[in-house]
Amino acid sequence: MEEMTTLEIDDFVKSQRRGRLGCHDDGLTYVVPLMFAREDDCFYFYTIEGQKMNMMRRNSSVCFEVDEFWESVVGPALLSKELRGADG
Helix, strand or coil, X not given: CCCCCHHHHHHHHHCCCEEEEEEEECCEEEEEEEECEEECCEEXXXXXXXXXXXXXXXXXXXXXXXXXXXXXXXXXEECCCCCCCCCC
């Protein structure tokens, strides 16, 4: 598999609406599918309170992955905004 160029990555991510968020805390890794929106270099998602929100509050180093069949883009991420669940 060949490495994508920056332009190919950008085009691929623009064509997708679902990704997977990976969290890790206290020896547990948790990966969950999410719908997302993107503006510039920021990804946005909506979620309710639960395990992933608790884990991200304790460890803001996460991974976000977007894929379609044999193509994928994976990258580290750092949460930079306050996390709020759907209920506040």
